[in-house]
Amino acid sequence: MSALSARLKPDPALLLVAPAVIFLLLFFIYPFGYGFVLSFTPAEGDWLANYRKFFSDEHLWRTVIITFQLSLPVTILNVGLALPIAFQLRRKTAYQRWVTTLLVIPITLGTVLIAEGMLTYFGPRGWLSQFLQLLHIYDGPIRLTHNFIGVVISLGISGFPFCFLLMLSYVTGIDPTLARAAATLGAGPFAQFRYIYLPLLMPGLAITFCLAFVQAFSVFPSAVLVGAPSGPTRVISLAAYEAAFEQYDYSMASAVAMIMGFSQLVVVVIVLALRRSLYRGPASGGKG
Amino acid sequence: MQTAEFAAMNSNFQELRLASVSRHFENPSGQRIAALHELTLTIKRGEFICLLGPSGCGKTTALNCIAGLLPVTGGTISLDERRIDLLPPEKRGFGMVFQNYALFPHMTVRKNVAFGLMMRGTKSDEMASRVARAFRLVQLTGHEDKLPGQLSGGQQQRVAIARAIVIEPPLLLMDEPLSNLDAKLRLEMRAEIRRIHRELDRTTIYVTHDQDEALSLADRIVVMKDGLVQQVAGPEEVYAEPSNIHVARFMGYRNVLELEVGARNGIAVTLEGSGLDLQGTAKQELSGPRASVAIRPEDLSVGAGPNAIRGRVENVEYGGHDSLADVKTAGGVLLHARTGARVAVGDEVSLTITPERVLVYPAEGAA
Numbered sequence: 001m002s003a004l005s006a007r008l009k010p011d012p013a014l015l016l017v018a019p020a021v022i023f024l025l026l027f028f029i030y031p032f033g034y035g036f037v038l039s040f041t042p043a044e045g046d047w048l049a050n051y052r053k054f055f056s057d058e059h060l061w062r063t064v065i066i067t068f069q070l071s072l073p074v075t076i077l078n079v080g081l082a083l084p085i086a087f088q089l090r091r092k093t094a095y096q097r098w099v100t101t102l103l104v105i106p107i108t109l110g111t112v113l114i115a116e117g118m119l120t121y122f123g124p125r126g127w128l129s130q131f132l133q134l135l136h137i138y139d140g141p142i143r144l145t146h147n148f149i150g151v152v153i154s155l156g157i158s159g160f161p162f163c164f165l166l167m168l169s170y171v172t173g174i175d176p177t178l179a180r181a182a183a184t185l186g187a188g189p190f191a192q193f194r195y196i197y198l199p200l201l202m203p204g205l206a207i208t209f210c211l212a213f214v215q216a217f218s219v220f221p222s223a224v225l226v227g228a229p230s231g232p233t234r235v236i237s238l239a240a241y242e243a244a245f246e247q248y249d250y251s252m253a254s255a256v257a258m259i260m261g262f263s264q265l266v267v268v269v270i271v272l273a274l275r276r277s278l279y280r281g282p283a284s285g286g287k288g
Numbered sequence: 289m290q291t292a293e294f295a296a297m298n299s300n301f302q303e304l305r306l307a308s309v310s311r312h313f314e315n316p317s318g319q320r321i322a323a324l325h326e327l328t329l330t331i332k333r334g335e336f337i338c339l340l341g342p343s344g345c346g347k348t349t350a351l352n353c354i355a356g357l358l359p360v361t362g363g364t365i366s367l368d369e370r371r372i373d374l375l376p377p378e379k380r381g382f383g384m385v386f387q388n389y390a391l392f393p394h395m396t397v398r399k400n401v402a403f404g405l406m407m408r409g410t411k412s413d414e415m416a417s418r419v420a421r422a423f424r425l426v427q428l429t430g431h432e433d434k435l436p437g438q439l440s441g442g443q444q445q446r447v448a449i450a451r452a453i454v455i456e457p458p459l460l461l462m463d464e465p466l467s468n469l470d471a472k473l474r475l476e477m478r479a480e481i482r483r484i485h486r487e488l489d490r491t492t493i494y495v496t497h498d499q500d501e502a503l504s505l506a507d508r509i510v511v512m513k514d515g516l517v518q519q520v521a522g523p524e525e526v527y528a529e530p531s532n533i534h535v536a537r538f539m540g541y542r543n544v545l546e547l548e549v550g551a552r553n554g555i556a557v558t559l560e561g562s563g564l565d566l567q568g569t570a571k572q573e574l575s576g577p578r579a580s581v582a583i584r585p586e587d588l589s590v591g592a593g594p595n596a597i598r599g600r601v602e603n604v605e606y607g608g609h610d611s612l613a614d615v616k617t618a619g620g621v622l623l624h625a626r627t628g629a630r631v632a633v634g635d636e637v638s639l640t641i642t643p644e645r646v647l648v649y650p651a652e653g654a655a
Contacts, residue, residue: 181390183377186407279394
């Protein structure tokens with residue numbers, strides 16, 4: 001009885017959450033709500049005018065498709081590469097530490113720095129191009145920058161280490177005795193991966209996919225610097241930027257931002273819904 | 289094709305031979321250390337072997353080498369005439385029960401048990417009947433569709449055993465399977481393991497650090513220390529006649545004294561020192577002037593008889609059926625005696641022991 005009333009009394013320690021809540025309210029909830037309302041109050045026309053304009057102007061609605069075309073394959077590629085590499089490096093060795101360091105370095109570089117480097121290396125007069133032509137391996141013009149491929153490479157370089165680090169922590173979290181047990185039961189290396197590691201990694205894979213996707217979907221600098229921002233890599237964040245800072249139409253920019261957020265949300269919700277159907281318990285087999 | 293391969297593997301064998309099996313590793317400063325040194329042992333079909341020793345003695349290393357989970361760095365392992373130490377674990381087909389059970393947490397208990405059969409490509413109707421039989425054997429029928437996390441420790445342990453035996457392995461390996469269970473459950477599961485062994489007649493190698501477990505389960509016990517085999521013998525012999533002072537210490541000979549060797553007549557030895565004068569039996573060749581004497585607390589009794597030792601009771605631990613008394617002699621030697629007699633702290637008592645139960649080994653420093 002007394003325990004119950006004690007539990008109903010608010011715990012003063014809860015006040016410690018206040019700064020975080022206030023911060024969230026001021027810097028996330030309020031601006032988000034503000035933008036949401038703003039997107040429905042266009043300078044001219046009715047409350048849906050911005051959205052109607054977005055979905056009727058090909059120059060605008062295409063950006064959603066372009067962004068998906070960029071971010072989905074890049075995310076699948078990054079996660080798909082990170083999984084086997086992280087799996088191979090699951091055992092602690094000196095070699096693992098070196099490779100991990102090497103693979104993680106790009107995360108410390110900004111997208112702008114990566115773009116700079118790419119222009120020098122992958123550009124039409126870049127090292128790669130000159131090298132290939134010098135050896136007459138490929139004599140035609142090599143165009144790996146200022147187009148769709150350029151942005152894919154840039155997103156790969158900046159996104160992969162992130163996926164790799166996440167996957168590495170998921171892989172090393174799986175009790176290696178499970179694979180040993182599977183081996184004694186007749187499972188070869190592939191079967192161990194297929195029946196033990198992969199199912200236990202799927203939840204982590206889903207989370208990694210979501211985070212990597214959201215990151216790739218909001219691509220902006222590399223789309224401008226190593227892409228073709230007027231056409232093939234005119235991504236949605238660019239459309240929002242133009243509306244806000246070239247046309248000074250904040251209402252329209254908010255609407256674009258809302259559509260962008262909604263698109264990301266759809267993918268994340270689908271992936272997390274799939275994740276719900278998977279086993280999500282601890283990745284170790286029993287006590288101790 | 290896969291089925292045929294495994295079927296060949298499961299063909300009955302007569303002997304598992306370990307010949308000088310060693311496992312070395314390099315420590316951080318580059319030295320080669322033997323976790324297991326030249327283990328030579330022949331195991332007959334149907335035998336229950338216990339590898340017994342303190343932690344770090346190499347018993348789990350030996351088991352992992354047999355299972356194929358650790359490569360050997362020397363020696364050979366063969367089933368009859370076929371050498372197997374170079375095969376990966378999945379090609380050996382030995383069932384293994386792990387210390388932490390290593391049940392697949394994302395699979396139902398049924399799928400866990402069926403896993404080995406699935407890997408062998410067993411037909412689904414045969415698989416179903418064999419899995420059901422395994423569940424009956426470990427008395428877990430009715431729990432098939434739960435996840436391992438929903439079972440108690442003892443039940444998980446049974447699943448681990450079922451998973452290992454359902455593949456009908458020629459050899460069943462168990463790595464301290466009872467160490468995570470509470471005392472009562474451990475006794476029950478011990479009887480279960482013994483019953484399953486009797487019913488299936490599978491050759492079993494069982495690793496443990498618990499001498500009671502080894503004594504109650506094994507046909508033969510392999511006592512190990514620091515990667516070396518100390519004694520290979522039946523439970524009675526290991527219990528009554530430890531081959532050296534290390535085995536004696538590990539098998540519960542709590543009183544180990546270092547005394548002067550006096551008169552000798554064959555294996556009958558007189559020992560002196562610290563005010564004691566004991567008649568003992570040599571178990572190894574004695575070379576030096578001093579010897580280690582091992583006496584089990586159970587072998588000392590209160591009363592008159594040979595080898596009378598007078599002392600004062602310092603402490604008594606009541607143990608129900610009997611008590612453990614710490615007795616200090618005039619010469620300052622502390623002896624542990626397990627006795628049914630009622631003794632109290634401060635009592636002057638006389639202890640006695642037959643010379644056959646005073647085991648004499650070379651002094652530890654000299655050995």
